[in-house]
Amino acid sequence: MKIAVIIKQTPDTETVVKINDAGNDIVGTGVKYVMSPYCEFAVEEALRTKEKLGGEVVVVSLGPDRVLETIRTALAMGCDRAIHLKDPAYEGGDGQATAKALAAALKTVSPDIVFAGKQAIDGDQSQVAVRVAELAGLAQATIVTALEIAADGKTAKATRRSEGGGEVVELKLPALISCEKGLNEPRYASLPGIMKAKKKEVKELKPAELGLEGQVGAAGAKAKRVKLLPLAERKAGRRIEAETPEAAAAELVRLLREEAKVL
Amino acid sequence: MESSLIDLPDDVIAIRDTVRRFVYEQVIPREHEIEEQALVPPDIVQRMRELGLFGLTIPEAYGGMGLGSLAYAVVSGEISKANSAVRTYITVNNSIGYKAILLGGSDQQRREYLPRLARGEFLTSFALTEPGAGSDAQGIQTSAVRRGDRWILNGRKHYISHAHRAELFTVFAVTDKERRARGGISAFLVPKGSPGLSLGKQQEMMGGRGSHPGEVVFEDCEVPSENLLGEVGYGFKLIQACLNDGRLNLAACAIGAAERLLEMGTEYAKIRHAFGAPIGANQGIQWMLADSATELEAARAGVRDRAGEGRGAQRRPGVRHGEALRHRDGEPRRRSGAPDPRRRRLHEGLPIERFYRDVRMLTIVEGTSEIQRRSIARFLLGF
Numbered sequence: 001m002k003i004a005v006i007i008k009q010t011p012d013t014e015t016v017v018k019i020n021d022a023g024n025d026i027v028g029t030g031v032k033y034v035m036s037p038y039c040e041f042a043v044e045e046a047l048r049t050k051e052k053l054g055g056e057v058v059v060v061s062l063g064p065d066r067v068l069e070t071i072r073t074a075l076a077m078g079c080d081r082a083i084h085l086k087d088p089a090y091e092g093g094d095g096q097a098t099a100k101a102l103a104a105a106l107k108t109v110s111p112d113i114v115f116a117g118k119q120a121i122d123g124d125q126s127q128v129a130v131r132v133a134e135l136a137g138l139a140q141a142t143i144v145t146a147l148e149i150a151a152d153g154k155t156a157k158a159t160r161r162s163e164g165g166g167e168v169v170e171l172k173l174p175a176l177i178s179c180e181k182g183l184n185e186p187r188y189a190s191l192p193g194i195m196k197a198k199k200k201e202v203k204e205l206k207p208a209e210l211g212l213e214g215q216v217g218a219a220g221a222k223a224k225r226v227k228l229l230p231l232a233e234r235k236a237g238r239r240i241e242a243e244t245p246e247a248a249a250a251e252l253v254r255l256l257r258e259e260a261k262v263l
Numbered sequence: 264m265e266s267s268l269i270d271l272p273d274d275v276i277a278i279r280d281t282v283r284r285f286v287y288e289q290v291i292p293r294e295h296e297i298e299e300q301a302l303v304p305p306d307i308v309q310r311m312r313e314l315g316l317f318g319l320t321i322p323e324a325y326g327g328m329g330l331g332s333l334a335y336a337v338v339s340g341e342i343s344k345a346n347s348a349v350r351t352y353i354t355v356n357n358s359i360g361y362k363a364i365l366l367g368g369s370d371q372q373r374r375e376y377l378p379r380l381a382r383g384e385f386l387t388s389f390a391l392t393e394p395g396a397g398s399d400a401q402g403i404q405t406s407a408v409r410r411g412d413r414w415i416l417n418g419r420k421h422y423i424s425h426a427h428r429a430e431l432f433t434v435f436a437v438t439d440k441e442r443r444a445r446g447g448i449s450a451f452l453v454p455k456g457s458p459g460l461s462l463g464k465q466q467e468m469m470g471g472r473g474s475h476p477g478e479v480v481f482e483d484c485e486v487p488s489e490n491l492l493g494e495v496g497y498g499f500k501l502i503q504a505c506l507n508d509g510r511l512n513l514a515a516c517a518i519g520a521a522e523r524l525l526e527m528g529t530e531y532a533k534i535r536h537a538f539g540a541p542i543g544a545n546q547g548i549q550w551m552l553a554d555s556a557t558e559l560e561a562a563r564a565g566v567r568d569r570a571g572e573g574r575g576a577q578r579r580p581g582v583r584h585g586e587a588l589r590h591r592d593g594e595p596r597r598r599s600g601a602p603d604p605r606r607r608r609l610h611e612g613l614p615i616e617r618f619y620r621d622v623r624m625l626t627i628v629e630g631t632s633e634i635q636r637r638s639i640a641r642f643l644l645g646f
Binding site: 069072073076187188189190191192193194195197198 | 273274277278281282284285310313314315316318319328338
């Protein structure tokens with residue numbers, strides 16, 4: 001089975017990000033980058049699929065030099081080879097421009113199944129995976145929490161999480177699965193895996209090699225981020241003063257009900 | 264905080280970060296449980312196997328990773344941020360546990376044991392120390408006498424890490440009382456269950472709970488002649504080779520423990536308030552933190568320098584400076600629980616109290632700090 005997994009490198013969730021002077025991006029220096037957590041579920045599911053059905057797992061990622069480190073993480077977890085879309089021309093794209101590049105790269109792999117995170121934890125737009133599926137003409141199931149692929153590799157049954165419930169869909173492969181928390185428990189890269197990852201192939205593809213010159217990155221974007229808004233500063237908490245614990249509890253309940261309106 | 268003096272290669276950083284994540288996510292949340300039950304839980308040991316931690320230094324040809332001493336030092340430091348018993352699991356296996364087999368074993372012995380050791384299928388113990396011989400290793404009394412195609416061992420070893428869990432013991436015994444260190448000590452592989460081998464009492468220490476040191480007793484213990492490691496009389500050379508490696512690595516372990524202590528101390532200085540301000544706002548506390556960080560930086564740079572490859576660093580007696588730093592760590596690092604949560608250090612059950620006990624071990628095992636000073640001085644003096 002040909003398995004592909006799309007991953008994105010994002011700032012670590014624990015990194016405190018700062019907005020740049022232009023107000024439209026974060027300051028990159030001093031930021032620790034990691035694989036977006038939902039992409040970890042995607043990599044894990046890709047590896048499990050390979051372990052069950054055999055085949056090869058190809059990682060595809062778009063971004064500058066630093067992204068190589070995240071690609072190596074996926075290779076260390078057990079993926080077989082990688083495609084790195086690295087070129088200044090890829091930078092500054094929106095979901096559509098990025099998806100176009102990734103879909104074209106996937107074409108060189110012709111996968112039976114593609115895994116992706118349901119969203120990246122930086123932009124939180126949830127656009128790339130669905131657009132890739134559309135552009136590549138793949139069936140798709142988004143926000144998947146359980147997946148069964150038929151032994152013949154022709155169909156899959158995916159359980160999707162939806163607001164307040166779920167649904168089960170059957171798909172014809174080739175298909176794209178966007179992965180949600182709960183789908184699996186991502187493995188750690190083993191240390192021998194890290195050493196082996198150094199020797200695995202990472203192929204760089206330029207826009208021209210995909211026939212996409214002038215159509216990716218900022219040039220191919222239809223939407224542009226103009227401004228980032230910082231989180232509103234959190235208000236100071238309020239201390240409840242009372243004579244007795246009982247009185248304090250009563251006052252707390254009153255405030256929760258009347259002011260916070262959560263009870 | 265990381266040393267900027269010596270850059271780590273990318274793959275070493277990747278390995279370090281993976282081990283760090285494992286330690287912080289899987290081990291540290293359960294450090295209290297490990298201490299209380301004096302046991303590293305089987306599921307954590309299993310995760311360590313899956314990560315490949317048992318085969319760090321075993322050569323690739325025998326199924327390990329063949330890490331160099333720098334990478335091994337860095338990994339050991341990360342593991343040492345949790346319980347000493349967790350560290351012991353890994354560092355005993357990766358140094359004194361297997362080294363004698365690699366250096367002294369026949370190809371057949373290596374093929375038989377090393378791949379399984381690398382997978383963490385069983386533990387080995389290094390049985391050298393005796394009630395009457397510690398630092399002066401050539402003073403051991405355990406004897407081995409050849410009888411036909413067998414060796415007969417008699418004697419008693421103690422303070423042997425993992426004694427009660429090991430499947431295989433590397434045992435050092437006197438084969439020529441006159442020669443001793445000069446060709447009179449030999450090494451033997453003694454599998455658990457050998458006739459005449461028994462385990463004495465467990466000898467719990469104040470620190471390292473869960474590593475279960477204990478006595479190993481040989482009463483006319485028989486092993487086949489092929490269980491001799493290397494030549495007759497090769498034992499003392501093996502002892503020196505095994506311990507030299509281990510010493511450098513224990514310095515790295517001390518640094519890992521110190522990093523964790525500094526981290527805890529720094530955090531505490533921020534959250535603990537006294538007289539209306541975090542105690543870290545007081546210059547007295549700030550200096551404690553700064554001094555700890557400075558000493559730690561120097562120690563880390565020293566160990567990395569000694570562990571660095573390609574400069575003959577490991578053969579230079581300078582290695583022993585790394586050993587000395589280990590000693591220096593034992594003491595000042597108790598302080599680097601600075602800003603000393605005074606009473607908390609004494610409060611049983613808190614990590615800092617455990618570290619206070621655990622790090623003592625690092626100034627003793629595989630050569631005491633005093634013995635290491637002696638080595639450094641003898642090198643300087645040309646003795």
